Amino acid sequence: MNRKRVPAPALAVAGQSPLTALSGVGPAVALKLAERGLATLQDLWLHLPRSYEDRTHITPLAQLRSGMAAQVEGQVVAVERGFRGRPVLKVAIEDDTGGPLVLRFFHFRAAQVAQFAHGVRVRAFGTARPGPTGLEIVHPSYRVLTVGEDPALGQTLDPVYPLVEGVGPATIRKLVGQALDRLPPEEQLDLVPPQWLAQLGLPSLRQALLTVHRPHAAADLAALAAGRHPAIARLAIEELLAHHLSLRRQRIALQRQQAPALAGQGDGVARLLAQLPFVLTAAQQRVFAQIRADLAKPQPMLRLVQGDVGSGKTVVAALAAMLAVEAGYQVALAAPTELLAEQHLANLRGWLEPLGITVCWLAGKVTGKARAASLAAIADGSAQVVVGTHALMQDAVVFHDLALAIVDEQHRFGVHQRLALRDKGARPGSVPHQLVMTATPIPRTLAMSEYADLDVSAIDELPPGRTPVQTVVLSNERRQELIERIRSACAQGRQAYWVCTLIEENDELEASAAESIHSALAASLPELRVALVHGRMKAADKQAAMAAFKAGQTQLLVATTVIEVGVDVPNASLMVIENAERLGLAQLHQLRGRVGRGSTASSCVLLYQGPLSMMAKERLATMRQTNDGFVIAEKDLELRGPGELLGTRQTGVAMFRIADLARDAHLLPAVHALAERLLAEHPALADRVISRWIGSAVRYAAA
Structure with a gap:
């Protein structure tokens, strides 16, 4: 009814x-x-x-146990007021079953002392604990009862x-x-x-x-x-429903817009595939086919491609770019760091420029005449593929005809920046296609909830020839053994990374700094060429150090986490991560992905400083047990929640008040079914569900 x-x-x-x-x-x-x-x-x-707190019954003093939270009632048999170190009031009570129980107060007024006359009845609530003379409750909530007073017990828990x-x-x-x-x-x-x-x-x-x-x-x-009670599930399911509906609303609005249909003959794609020095994996072929089908439609694509470290997302992006260029449009690829952007630039130039396609570079360090030339080429369309950092989103950058915006490591960008890049190609009634990529696998739970407005593809296969990385967890006390291991690996012609979590000495965090580690390792390994890279170096110096390492001119690279993504040195087979207990699972996995990129057996050593917290122990154990980025992502969600994985501080994603994505994952199928029915049968109610839980919060779901 x-x-x-x-x-x-x-x-x-x-x-x-x-x-x-x-x-x-x-x-x-x-x-x-x-x-x-x-x-x-x-x-x-x-x-x-x-x-x-359970005030629905009185617990006899004889049944009271240490650690028990209980409501008790008894008569005052002794009162002691002392001033040893600090004021203290002790009130001893007994009931018909036993005692005494001491009620201890450290903050009290003289009027309170007068309340506790010998023989008065007191009803108190608190947690019992051992005291000098027996059980006691420190600072209970209490009520002094008048003669004949017998207040009703609570009917529900407080x-x-x-x-x-x-x-x-x-x-x-x-x-x-x-x-x-x-x-x-x-x-x-x-x-x-x-x-x-x-x-x-x-x-x-x-x-x-x-x-x-x-x-x-x-x-x-x-x-x-x-959070397993049906009452909690009822609240969580409606909150999850509101978030899912808001994303669906955004998706529906996006699908009403137009985008250039990039359905060329595909000659450019065939030429690119023919000149690649490798064959696409089945997963790459499958994901590119999905992208190709999206781009052929006159509605804007909004697809997330997730793939583990080294799975080959960049070549799939290059193939998508080729479709846009072949149709006469421009492509923009934005990466969050210059290091990663330069890696993309090198790959795209190597693949596309032999085919006659102009790849342009724009970053903060591109200045003067070079910047002016890049801006002019972007504006007149002669720059067909533009690679850059946040600089691509600046007002001065005007595209001639942008049809495909690619964003790598999308969670590292602010939402306004991603929207700004999309808007570079916006025309009346039309927006560019969007392809977002991440090497941080999104847990299935998050993909089902927070990415309901995107089509999600997974490159879940590594290229052939990659060797699994063996992960070892070592205490800092075994540091010298590790240094000898590096000496041995480099003597065999291999290279190694030593990653530090800080740039400067910081007594509070007790983490080793890159500069001091560099000096110490250079002194311990005088026969090796040891380089240093950190985020505060001048861009030219940083690039020179990276280029020397990639060329094999230096054997050991001491670096901060700036090398987390985008660095590809197949000869590097050993990764040491200092203070690994301070990093999250996703970042540890990204860093580990810098080795194992060649055919040589590779190792990652997680160097920790004890004692370890329980969460740190779980993280390090997970890293030792699996190389599967998707398994690691699910564990990361379980340990840390969705905030950091989603880049919440940047994305504007509203955090849940009641729902917990890890705990409530089993509710998501029901949430999706409810959403479909509500949108189909009661669209006005869908709007009110969104309003109740999200209100006017901006979701930026189309970013």
Whole structure:
């Protein structure tokens, strides 16, 4: 049976009322709450407890155990006030089953001391712990009972909310309670048809909120804490639905636009393939076929190509560029660092210029007459393929006819920059095709949720001849053994990297700096030519050092993580990563990918400084166990959450309030099915779901 639904304005009033409508919220409190992101009733509904306190029964003192959080009641049998080091008030209570239990206070007023007269009854709540004379509770919440008073016990567990600076816990609990009292009826609150939710075994939104904020004593607290409870799943599924719908809306809007149909004869592609010194893998062929089909359509392509380190994404991008050039258009390829951009430049020039295609270079270090010449060639169209860094997005760069924008390591760019590059080819009613690439594999969970507006392709096969990299984890105490290993490898004609996490000495972080490591290794290995590269060097010096290493003129390269991507030296077979415990899985995997690019067996040594945290131990163990970037990406998501993987600080992607992509991955198929039904049958409700969870937040999903 379809329930009657109220119009949107009533719902808007229900959830969007300001918190100043609540008792006790003046301008000062409202400001403190707003700083925590709490501005409306709905914000308080979704401000979930972090734990609960059980005041639904009294625990006899004889049953109290260390570490137990409990509500107790007893008579005061002794009061002691002392000043050893700092003021302390100790109140001993007993009940019919035993005692004494000491209530210990370090912050108290004289009036409180007077309350605890011998023989008065006290009801207190807190966590028991061992004390000098038995169990005690430090700073319990308590109530002194009058003669004959027997206050009712709670019917539900008491929520404990995340702290809000400047607003006390009791005030937060009171305000959330007021907000919950204003929850509309189910038929007004639910935006997803109730029968759909019932099919998934999920409660109404109203019931879910009341369960999470006011659970009964018999509720499964472990499930609530772990986010496995149906009430949590009900909230998470609607939040995931809102994010998915917002991306779908962006995708639908993009598909309504036009783009140049790049459906040439393909002669250029055939010529490029014929002159490549290698044969494409099956995965490369499959992904290029997907791109080719996209580019042939008059709607803009928006495809993410993910491929593990060394899987050959650049040649696929070159083939896509050839299709655009063959059709008479320009191509732009942007990379986040000059090092990576220069690597792309060298590859594209090597592949395309013999075929008569002009490849232009534009980066921050291109200045004066060279910059003017590049800008002119881009503007008149003679520069057919333009490779560069953030410099490509500058206002001074005007393309003649840009039809394909390629962005590598897309998560490293700010959203505005990616939009600026796309807009270089925008014409009335038409935008360029977009191809974004990443060597940081996106976990399937993220691809299903945060990249729902993109078509996702995976180059999941390495070129033949690559050897798996053996990964070893070593304590810093075995440093000298490692230096001898480098000596031996270089004596056999191989080269090695030694990567440091910092450029300058920093006592606080206790990490070795590249400059001091370079000096120490040069002294320890006088027979080797040891070079240094870090981000603060002049571009020309950095490039010269890299070129010398690639040419084999230097044998050991000490570097910071600037070499994370884009460096291809097949002769380098040993990678040492200093302070590996400080780096995330994705970055460790990227660095490891600098070796194993030739046919020689290669090794990566993760050098750590103990003691290790549990997370660091898990990261290093994962690196030792697998070379599969997709497995590593899933583990990275599990350990760190989506924020860093998505480049959240740059992308503007709204972080989830309740949903957890790693925990709630099993909900995504249901989310997608709900989205399809909602868009098809109730498009207006889809907009309201988005508004409830995301509001006016800009998603930039088309970037």
